[in-house]
Structure formats: structure tokens, C-alpha cells
Amino acid sequence: MVSRGLDGRDAPTTHSDPSVEEHAAHIRRLLEPLGSRPTESVPLEAAVGRVTASAVLSPVDLPLFRNSQMDGFAVLASDLTALPATLPVVGEIAAAPGRPARLDPGTVVRIMTGAVVPDGADAIVPVEDTDGGRETVTIRRGRVSGEFVRDRGSDLRAGEQLLAAGVRLASRHLAALAAAGIGRVEVTERVRVAVITAGAELVAPGGPATIGQVYDANSVALVAAVVQAGAVVSVAKRVTDDHEAMRAALDAAVATSDLVITSGGISMGEYEVVREVLEPLGARVGHIAMQPGGPQATATVDGIPVVSFPGNPVSTQVSFEIFVAPILREIAGQASAIRQPRLLAAEVRSAPGKRQFLRGRLLDGARVEVVGGPSSHLVAGLAASDVLIDIPAHTTQLREGDQVETVTL
């Protein structure tokens, strides 16, 4: 049973409020369809950070042709049974386009690393095992057939797997794809996220604010958070408390997006435009046993999931990090946020019945201190934080040196 009172953002919660775990599981179910991504073909230049939609098979043998592993001389190994051997140098093969002439027995050809090994040759003698001669060369050490020769297809044969499905492409993967001559790769589409910030009090940063107005911190910060989590922002819109404007923003968002995130306007007070527009659409609006971020809502509009956070910047950032970022990161093939136990540098008190996500600053690898208070309007502490300190709902007091779970931001 969700508490439905006129409960402000920092209101005490009842024991019947859903837990963070329950709400997180609910959002995970709501966002589950996002895991089945459509795919698209992108050029390698635009593919870094994207996730392969399927296994990539090499269209070619790698190496593409039999080539020399050394600077030296291409020889027929059986010509080098009596050593030292002095043989005529009939030419030179650079690492460059073109098929060299067949090597006749009893002759050698100068060859550079990566150059095509001519037919008729079956080994490379490194230059340091010779006198480096130009017209004729004297070879001091023999080589067995195949030595210092990189055979065509010896790294990978055409049709063999170069990359698995689900790989988040980094530079080394692009190197392998490009080496196989692949210019485009099939990747999953990124999740398109709409960001709507709501509130009659909001005004854009960078301009003046009159009394009663608050700078909209959530628009720019949610956009950045969405991008950092590997998704793309389809639309970012700030609306006041006007229902028509909110409904229009919502309709535009669901038409172009896979997920809509809103901040603000979901408390139980008056003029809560997100709640008032979403509730008739069947939204689930309520209070979660957490601080910051108590008021939370979810809905599905035209089949598109909508996740609504409260409007205070700290609440919005923490809510995104706890409820949505893990799912987007998974879809984008990113590593999970690092959860790590650390030791408290000072005593901490926590309200009972709510899971607290305090802002923490690392003092060294092992210790963490709380920065700013627990209240959701305190942005200075947010700016100074390196981690969230995750305090269980039943914990009310922790002492200096006690171990706490931290989430690296």
C-alpha cells in the first residue's frame, strides 16, 4: 500500500512504502522490452562504444596473403643445405601492392616485413644472418621451410568468427574489423531517451531568476547522465505546470523515444503537473522508502515506459543512478557501477525505515566521509561527492570505522 497523503519531498514515510529493491525490480520489468534492440549498420568511424548485434565473421583470410615476418631474404629452404651459401639477389619486394615474380631455385630476393612472399620461396632468412649483400648475398644460417613466413589465413580464415555478438566496440575491436577490410558493422540501436523536466518554478541556467524561480538543474544533468549510460537523448524539454504543455511534451516524447524520464511534479501537493497528467493514464505514483528520492512514479504511455523522479537535483541524480542507469549500462554493454565496502571516517545517523543514499567523498582508497546533509536540495554535497553511501533502511546509526557499502559515481 503506497502512502497517498499530501507528503512533501522530505516527508516521513510509512512502513508500507515499497522498498528500493521492489521499485527497482518494477522498473526493470517495465524496461525489459528495451533489452531487445533493433539493429543498424554504422561505419567503423562511428562504431566506438556501440554493441555488436551479432557475431562478426571475417570476410577474408588473415593475413590476406603469405607475407614476410622479417626484413631479409626470401629463399627456398632446400637451397641452404651447405652453409655459408652465396646466392644471386634477383630483386627486391617491398610491402606494397602487386604480385612478385616467381622465385627460381638457386636465387633469393630481398624482402621487407609484410611483403608478399613470392611463389617458389618457402622461408625468410633475416638480414642479420647474412652479409646484407646487394648483387649476391652470403647466408650464414639456414632456415626450415615456413620459417618467418606468415601464411595466408594463419591468424583467421574467411568465415571464422572475428567478434562475438554483444561486444562493446573499443579501439582494439575496430582495429580487428578494419584489418579484415570491414567498413561497416551491425550494432544494436542505442536506447532513445526523452528527458522532461517539469515545474512552474523552473528557469534556464545562464539567465536571471526572480524570487520563487529555481534554475533547472535536471535537464542538462539528466541529458548528460543518459549519454554517460550509453543511450541517446531524443528530446529534452522543460515544461511549467501547464497540463496542455506537459501532455504535448509527453506525446512528442513517446512518439520519438524508447523511454521517457521526467523530473519534478510528482509529489502529492497541488500543481504537480507530471502526476496530474500521468495518473489518468494509469500511472503508478507513490512514495518509496528511500532518501533522497522518495516520491516516484512510473507509467506506460502509448506502449512507451515513463519513469518519473522527484525534482530536487539530488533526488533526480540518485534516482537515475539507482533505478535506470544500471539497466541502460547493461544494454550499452558498459560495466556496472563499482560497489565496494569502505570505512566511515565519522559517525553517521540515518532516519529509520528509509534506505539512505548519502553523498560521500573518498578520503583514501578505504575511507569515506559524508558530504552535505541527507536533504535532497543540497547540491554542494552532490558536487563534492565521489560515491553514494548506501545505508540500509533498518540502520539508524553507524560509528567511525564501521563498514558501509559505496557506489562509485
Next chain:
Amino acid sequence: MVSRGLDGRDAPTTHSDPSVEEHAAHIRRLLEPLGSRPTESVPLEAAVGRVTASAVLSPVDLPLFRNSQMDGFAVLASDLTALPATLPVVGEIAAAPGRPARLDPGTVVRIMTGAVVPDGADAIVPVEDTDGGRETVTIRRGRVSGEFVRDRGSDLRAGEQLLAAGVRLASRHLAALAAAGIGRVEVTERVRVAVITAGAELVAPGGPATIGQVYDANSVALVAAVVQAGAVVSVAKRVTDDHEAMRAALDAAVATSDLVITSGGISMGEYEVVREVLEPLGARVGHIAMQPGGPQATATVDGIPVVSFPGNPVSTQVSFEIFVAPILREIAGQASAIRQPRLLAAEVRSAPGKRQFLRGRLLDGARVEVVGGPSSHLVAGLAASDVLIDIPAHTTQLREGDQVETVTL
């Protein structure tokens, strides 16, 4: 003393070759001027991932004005000495622009979370401590002066530090900057890196290759690696073995860049265009006791550092990761690559006298297996790798279960 023989890319090295540590230290000195970045002002929308050039002070008090922490009633606390108290509700204040009228003693006003607390009021009574009346309200519980009121400047005063210098901006920092009304932030300029790939054999991926031609894997992969390390690519150019073209590419690169990275063309063989152009300019060209990546060069051209890697894709990727990425990441405020001991899943042999960076795949959190051979042309192993396995130069054999140092890619 650098070995100067016609030493191919996989040539054995002598004990006089500089070590990886020596070459890394040399490159660090060469790139030291990059640490002193010019600064630029960017809008918050473009600031994620950038590094603050100086401490950012809040231009405003935060909160901007005295506001309510709760949905409830703004009161004069001294009116609530006898309880329950029934008082006239003289109006309503939403979180919206505008200065509310002064509250007369003996009256209350409905107020929403975040709304301006009127002069004359000094506390907020949460709605759940009242009967929620509209014309008059009966209050069951008193509040002391200041309770549930967020004072102007109680989070941060104008002129106090909001962000330190050197902070890599993430969404939470943007939230704090925006909340303080800041629309632009002074950040350090990113390092502008030119990428030149060289070799007569190179051809662009995505098209056909004739025998002797090799797809240019390094251009797209170095560009991606540079961007992943927090720098920007000023120019990316592929040149053949033509000296004029190489010199023109180099001149264009140094004119627009803070750092030039080249791949290919620095072996001691013939037709090594990077070496042949850079050596007359005073380049340091030689062989480092490492595999892959033995041939390495550095130069300074028109005051701009040039770092040259060998052309095999594995050599290029490993060289960038070991010699350049750590420095670029530091400048960009990124975390260092994770170095972590892991256990070998199978025996490994390593050539003596060279530090080996083998490609490794993680089998679980603790164990790692080698993928592909040590040779620098093996891109399949590169594509399958999660880590580099760092084998010291003096080590020639390691057994299953032995501990090795790994660098997470």
C-alpha cells in the same frame, strides 16, 4: 645504445635496447608540456567529460531564497503555543515565480515544497500534522522557529566554492553548476592529436584489396583510442611511402595539433617513410625491448611532439595503451587503466630480454588465458582480448596458476 641493424618488426633484440620503462619515461618528458592546457569556456550542454580549469565559485546563494521543505502551512511558530490551534488560511503559495505577501500574525498560508516562505512566517507545519482545512486549519503539533524552512544560502553562500579545479565533469557536477544558475564553465582544452598512418601497402577498409595490400586498421583504431583517452583528433591522414606526402601530412599535423601519432614506416628496412622523413629532423628511432611494438620513434617537429609506433595493428594498439594513453587520460581527468594480478589458466613461454604484452581473455574474475600468439600481426587475438598480460623481460616461463600482472583494456 639502440640497435640499428636492419631489424624486422619481430627481430630479436639486444640487451642494450632501451626498456619499456625508459621509453615510457622519455615519452612522458616529451609530452609534459601538454599538461599545461589552455582554457576555454563551454556551455554546460557540452561540458560533460571536460575538466574544470579553475575552482568554480557559486555566483548565488543556494537555496536562492528561503523556501519550504514540506507541503503544509507556513506559520509563525509563536502562534502555536496552545494546541490544537485553529487559524485562518489566508492563501496559498506554490513553487512558482513571485514574492508572496507578508504573513500577518495569527494567520497561516498553505505552502508547497520549494515555495517562497513569506516574510512574517518562520516555520512550516507539515500537512499531516493538521486537518488539512481550506478556510481555517486546525494544527495538532507545534514547530519551533526555522523548522522545515530551508534558509537562503544554507547549502552554499555566494562566493563559496561549488567545484574544485581539475574536476572531470559528470552529470552530478553539471546539476550543481546549473542549480547555481551557471550556464557556461571554464575548462581545459582537450589535447588535439593528429593521427598519421603510413605504408605503401595500406588501403582503406570497406573496399577491395589487391595482393600486397593490407587494410589500414590503425587509422580508425587510433582515432577511437585517442577519443577514448579524452583527447580530440585534429586530423587523421593515411599516406603511402611518398616522402613529399608524408612531409606534407606532418606539416599539416603539427600546424593544428598538440601531439602527432604515427603508425608504420619506422622499421630499419627500406621504404620506411616515417623514419626517413623524421630522422633528418632529429628523431630518436630505435628498438625497445618489448613485444609487440619493438620499433619505436619520437621526434619534435616545430615544437610539437611526434610519437611513432610500428604499423602492425597489435603493435600500434599496445604501444598507444602503454606509452600515450596513460598521459592523455591523466590530462583528461580519467581514471588510470586498472592493473590487477590474475592467475594464468595455462603455461606461458616468453622470449628472454623483452617485456611481453600478451593478449589475455578473462575466464572469471581471477583467471586469465592467452589468446593468439605473441606476434604483432595477429588481430583475432586482439579482438578477443580483455586485458594485456604484462610479462617481465627476464621471465621466460610461467606455469598454470602463476600470478601475472594484467592491464584491463
